[in-house]
Amino acid sequence: MPLIKPFAALRPALAHAADVAAPPYDVMSAAEARRMVEGRPWSFLHISRPEVDLPEGIDPYSPPVYAKARENLDRMLGEGVLVRDASPGYYIYRLTMGAHRQTGLVAAASIDAYDRDRIKRHELTRPVKEDDRVRQIDALNAQTGPVLLACRARSDIDALLAGLVAGPAETDVTAPDGIRHELWPIMDESLIAELTAAFDGLDALYIADGHHRCAAASRVAAMRRAANPDHTGAEPYNFMLAVIFPHDQMRILDYNRVVKDLHGHSVESLMQRLSVAFEIEGAPGPVAPGRPGEFGMYLAGHWYRLALDPGRIPYDDPVGRLDVSLLQDNVIGPILGIQDPRRDERIDFVGGIRGLEALSARVDAGEMAVAFALHPTRMEDLMAVADAGEVMPPKSTWFEPKLADGLASHLLTA
Structure with a gap:
């Protein structure tokens, strides 16, 4: 299988993109999440942090929380707030924070590549956090939090991505923190093939942020593979939601x-x-x-x-x-x-x-x-640690700007 493949993303209807876009689920406390959803019925936090709709003090890892996430996802689908694209594609994702700008690719990344260390890690995971993501993915039958990946910068990939953002973005949201999120869907089959080949020519991808999401996606894939006597390897559960940026565009803060x-x-x-x-x-x-x-x-x-x-x-x-x-x-x-x-x-x-x-x-x-x-830790140092098969100390990297949740999700059904 290739390193990445296109997928039919679940995305906000254009009129609701700003309503849906939310910060990553793991950058705020439960109290902060509750404040963030006040007056925002379509915020993706209702899916990524569903405890906001349940009594205060509830165990965020309890079964009612995951059931509420599924209920909220179904509600947003039923109301047409979230819509699945009709055909598979890639999505160019541009982040702008002040004078800083980075342009990458939203794709379904191969879990087999992760299991074989072609998607390289540099961090240990905590079982409780990993178990939480497994339950979340399983309950939603979807991956909703993108993994932030880096690739070694290459001029051909830079030029290819730059050429695909010449016109206005289809989705253009500036979040309350001032970070601008732009998305260009790429549905042309020849461009899809060119992107697939360009990224498949890379030796490796590197996890920048999202080790728990990767590990959880791998575990869900293993469970579904074992339960599927007709497994082929092409099923959506064999891939995980990722956004890939060239390493020299990424910004690590102290x-x-x-x-x-x-x-x-x-x-x-x-x-x-x-x-x-x-x-x-x-x-x-x-x-x-x-x-x-x-x-x-x-x-x-x-x-x-x-x-x-x-x-x-x-x-x-x-x-x-x-x-x-x-x-x-x-x-x-x-x-x-x-x-x-x-x-x-x-x-x-x-x-x-x-x-x-x-x-x-x-x-x-x-x-x-x-x-x-x-x-600040340098991207070159992160990749050197990953290439050596080593683990970085805790709290070594703080990436900014951060991806938004909700702008593209990966359903595990064809």
Whole structure:
């Protein structure tokens, strides 16, 4: 089977695109989701976060939640708010956030390629989150949250995609956060064949965001394959909803750290310990690291720039050389005593979209004792980790802009 194939997407009727489009299901709390759907009966959050229509406090992983998702999907289908395309196609997806723009392809990506590591992963999954997506896909008989994939940039693919967005987009939605989402359906058979061949010429695709969705899609496919004596491999359940962007168009923001206490250190003793591995320089304001191996630190009302001794950077280790690893291995673990950042409640993570002021605010409020600003992980580093079959530390990447849910869903029936 090819790496990707066209599919007949379930999409909002054009008059309802802005009503339906919603942020990804996993970027807000239950309370925030409830506020977001107020006065918005067609928001896709009624499908992706169906607990918003059930009593507060309900277990989001309980059977009534998945049943409500299916009920809401059927309601939106019945009202003509969501409509399935008559024939398979691809969809060009453009994201615009301020001056940043990226153009990619919505496609059904091969689950066999994922199982065989041609769609490469770099992150561990949590069973409870994976189980949730399995139940969601099974209840809806559809994949509604697209996986964000990256491909190594190639001039022929760039030119092909650019040539398909010359005219106005069929779907053009600017979300409340200011991010513009544009979609161009590609139904011409010759163009479909050209896109399929171009992407099938790639050695690999890389999961940027959506490891749980990939793992869940693979599990659902395995279950349905086992239950289908006439399985051929071409059934829709053998593919997963994905949006693929060239790696050099993707934007990773910093993913910063805040720690609740100094692990018994005074400010003075912490600074002394840090000086063993870092060159420390005071700064008059927030410090955005200018290069890998450099960090900002906010401590006791002051910003500092920390430059790690280059001799401590394992340049030949794709995981060890990441800034998140350098901070963990030189500060968070040995000095602040947090050995397992996945589970230790003394540490929290702040996406760069919130700005450096969010770090100092939490320290000034007394909620945290120290904050660290990191240089963003580079796409090249993510792909190097995936190529090596390794796993990145938790909270290594924060992608912006984010895809919208609801603009294209993949039904698991032909």
